[in-house]
Amino acid sequence: MPRLEWHDGKIYKYPCPADRKMGLFFKGFMYGISIFEGIRAYWNPELENLFVFRIRDHFERMINNAIGIMKFDVPYTADELTEATLKLLRREKYRTNVYIRPLIFLNDMGVGVDGNSVSVIIVAVPFEKYNLKNKDSLSVCLTTWRRADNSMLPPRGKIGGLYAQSHLAKKEARLAGYDDAIFLNANGTISEGSAANLMWVKNGKLYTPSTRSNILEGITRKTIFQLATNELGLETLEGEWSSGWIYSADELFFCGTGAEIEPISSINKTHAVGNGSVGPITLKIQKVYFDIVYGKDQSHVEWLTPVY
Helix, strand or coil: CCCEEEECCEEEECCCHHHHHHCCCEHHHHCCCEEECCEEEEEECCCCEEEEECHHHHHHHHHHHHHHCCCCCCCCCHHHHHHHHHHHHHHHCCCCCEEEEEEEEECCECCCCCCCCEEEEEEEEECCCCCCCCCCCEEEEEEEEEECCCCCCCCCCCEHHHHHHHHHHHHHHHHCCCCEEEEEECCCEEEEECCCEEEEEECCEEEEECHHHCCCCCHHHHHHHHHHHHCCCCCEEEECCECHHHHCCCEEEEEECCCEEEEEEEECCCEECCCCCCCHHHHHHHHHHHHHHCCCCHHHHHHEEECC
């Protein structure tokens, strides 16, 4: 649980008085009318600092989607929310890896989905691995659920209500004995994981579904494509791909802020990815990525914001 909460401009002990006063009868909770982000900060013991990864990119995406998709009147800028997060982390005095959750939600009370008033909260908790807690790769299935189309509820933004669909996909996977799930979209082409983007390697090239495939416009996805091209010299391709592409992949992995880089070793229990172990290109991508986010590799310091 968080210890502190930034809520509409002030830091409180969690949960703050406004949360208790509001109760549960507000529209952001009842109808999932919200936009959120997931941001990571990495503790480097040698440098004795906590580095927040691409924090401004996350807040720019959140505000753009809150205004552009949800039509929220957001009272803060990306710079203001960045500074608020840094103040919160300094008050928390974390010396470990941290997951940060900002949330913009409709705080109007009562029945009905319309409303105009929003609140913004930010909390942070210690956090390590998402799926890879006691393993180095995942077993996944193709969920029977299809990813929502951009014309229904745009997956490109982290919209609260949309993640009920992610819950359905992951619950289906877990009940069937898998670690996670992969969505196809309404056209039957590959979309993404339940809560992460998807990439694969074939013949030394790196592939991922394009935004036309109804995916989140992932910041980690964008980062990995840039690193794969510039640091590893890989050819990278985006497109609309049938499910046969992942069945024939040499390597396959999820990527996202929470997921980081999660290798996938099998699909539907009947199909091993490559030789069934973590592939060499995935390992190289993991190393480059983690060296950067922990501040060991200084080639992309513009992506890191030190807390202390």
